[in-house]
Amino acid sequence: MFICHLIKSIQPTHNATKVETEVSSNLTLIKMIETVVEKLIPKSAKGRDFVQISSIFVVSIGAFSAGALFAWPSPTIPLLIRNTSYIGQISIEEASYLSILPAASMIASSFLIASATKYIGRKPIIWFMAIPQALSWILIAEAKSITAIYIARVLNGIGEGILFSIAMAYVGEISTPAVRGTWGNMITCSVALGQLSIAAVIASMDIVTAAYIHLFAPLLQILLVPFLPESPHYLMKKGERENAKIALMRLRWKTDVDCELSAMSESIERQRSEAGSFKDLFWIPANRRALLLVLSLRTFQQLSGITAFVIYAQYIFELSGARSVSDEVSTIIVFASLFLFLLVCLPVAGKYSRRLLLTASSTGCTICLLINVVYFYIQEETEVDVSDISWIPLLVMVGYIAFLSIGLLPLPVLMIGELFALSIKNHGMFVSTVYLALIMIAFPKILQLLLSNFSLYVTFLFFTVSCFFSTIFCWFCVPETKGKTLEEIQQLLSKTR
Template sequence: MKVPTTTRFSFRLSNKNHEWPQISVIIIVSLGSLTAAVLFAWPSPSIPQLIFNGSETVNISLEEASYFAVIPPLGSLLASPLVAILMDSIGRKKTILFMSVSHIIAWLLIFFSKCLWVFYVSRIFSGISDAVLFGVIPAYIGEITASHVRGTWGNLNTIFLYIGQFLINVVGAYFSVKTTALFFFIFPITHIILFTFAPESPYYLLVNNKNKEAEESLKLLRWNNNVQEELDLITKAVQRQISESSTLKDLIIIPTNRKALFISIGLRMSQILSGLPAFAVYTQYIFSLSAANLPASTCAIVYTGLFFLMSSTCSFFVDKLSRKWLMIFSSFGCTIALLIESMYFYFILQTNVHLTSYNWIPLAGMSLYIIMFSLGLGILPNLLLSELFSASIKGKATSVVNIIFFLCIIIVPKLFQLLSSNFGMYVPFFVFFCCTCCSTLFSYYFVPETKGKTLEEIQQMLTKKNKIHVAQNSTN
């Protein structure tokens, strides 16, 4: 006879809320993010080996390797609508587990690959998992955490992305493509085993009228036997949200949804158009053209390592500072760093000015970019996207946002390659500089302040602002 969940856990749980269960679940779910980042940045150390290393079973050209950056977001683009359906039908938890299955397939294909097309298929599975990474994980983290935990620890998912970029550059610099694949194969296996024991989102369970399961989930997440008060608040919020129409058309028609959609798209575009995906894929390539004293692989390790350290440090201060002003400051700081890079490469490629004594500038400029990006652009969009949409419309909203997001990821690395190959490295850096200028203005005028607010309070804030806007228009 199956023992009720309440009986199994009631004697262990306390009578007050605890943070550590929520933090533990965030860490476990972020293991999937780490593997996704490793696969996305995999071309950085792997392309040089596949092009120049005769010991590898597959030798490819630079043109063939350039599609490693294009294929994953294409797979993500096609998978996003399916992922949106899955997160609302089978649940957040099972959809996230599906992500790790895609990771396992991707690593197996890399390990056994003996031709270029197998690598391409592997990149497709990597892209499918990214649709879950950016569409489901932020929603799941937002729904399982209390507001103060979400503000401090909700960025851990983003930190693991930068850990993944760092690890692939370190491991890939010293081991072959096949050995690297075998090493990272362990991570999705571990993720599946651990995440199997994680609770489902109480929001999802309430939306699907699984009230008892939602209560048990909340008890585990708070490690508290008495969660009735919070459960009642969440139930009321969910009832209000599911009473609203939740079609794709409602994303545009309903003012609150429209505003949240506009902000979400702007945040994602700000993040990607700053050049991040291009820098992740072509890290070693950029430093190989900078005439720096350090090897390109060493510069890439320093770059990604600093990225990880800065994002880890900054994430714990997000809940103590204004999120809106962090976005503004971060975007403005990135404009300065990108302008420095653009000017350096312009003088190197287009003038006779000797900058031998200043070949430290590219690494310094990219380090400044990392610091500024980590303060806001690198960590806040994921956090804000978990907060802006109601539970009833979240799946469809993230699907639309991700389609635009992945289109940008397709465009940016290819744009970087085309501009740098045909006009010089300074041109893409200048384009990214212009984009971050626009991001600064967008953050100032449109990004809301969500610090310390519950998901329901954020929804009420967006609704209130829309009502004020309508009232002002009526008066005018």
């Protein structure tokens, strides 16, 4: 009601007296809200973090749903291909579009989302994220053909686009460095938890029941998001200083926020004065090198096979013919490993040498995937019986996930914030997001073509070679950013030849 009241107050009118009355009423309302907030919040210089943490938790509900929707093809593709599902049999070619469509719609929607952020706050967009996610689960549950599933996957891509742009930005804007360092990774862990959840639920229930169970997440988000504070950073950029102060007092749970508000105002003014263009991103050598590094890291991250393996995990275990552990259980173990390793590794990954961790991660992935190449070559091209060691692919994939979690999975995201100069950061992040979506279309499709036309060992050999080249690139081309300020990193990029 308060927002509607403000919107109405700025509508054109020929009655000057009415305008003055409305403005006066708005200012009085703001003061009343501020007075109420000040009475509720203790007059403490220290403050508390629970509002920031609970806000991150609410956003992470959307991340949980996004993770479950993203990994949904993994346990369902084998069912759809075997004609044991509720919509009949589909081909592996048709199944490949289950991974392509979300990334394609994420690209298309990213332009609309970028435009919307200029006029709409972070909070309404995060609330809207739950709508396409809820519709996705409903369409999956009620589908009568693959077409309905395709529409659900397109809607899923819209939710992913909001999560990885607006939701991430919101968490960065509302939290202090200490809270962000400890709890900022909750979104990534929630994505992994969603992937584990959908694999476990579908393994014990049918697809329809699993969809309705996971519908609770977007519905819960719809109920909770209205209680979140708006981003003070966004409100300050819109010139709503009093509302920004109220939001900041709620987030810090203290009334003494004037110093932080002033620093925020100075930062926003500085960013406006230093704002760069898309031309600067490609024309200035340091910016161009930063972009090339970010895109290269994203490329090698996806060439490691992580997205492709998440989507086709259960299908790969089915093709491997393991007897010691079922395909469903193997998939659950892989997703559980991903969640647990991220939970352990994410808080410490940013505390050590970026280049060393990326190199170690790439090397470890190369070794793990090479072991699978040898195993599948022996299984498929020789007469050696490997049934007694059929647990090797699962063990190797768990090791692969562990090495991914210390470097190639989290660090490219972290380094995006470090490599781009403030003046072109928004442009750089937009380009890298669109590029990530493009390669997320390409690489799962490459995996599907490899699985359809070649043996398993050839498929794993492709990603093994990619990880080997990633090792070389990370050691010789990635600059060390650990312990350096943003200014020092820009100087380093300017000197790089």
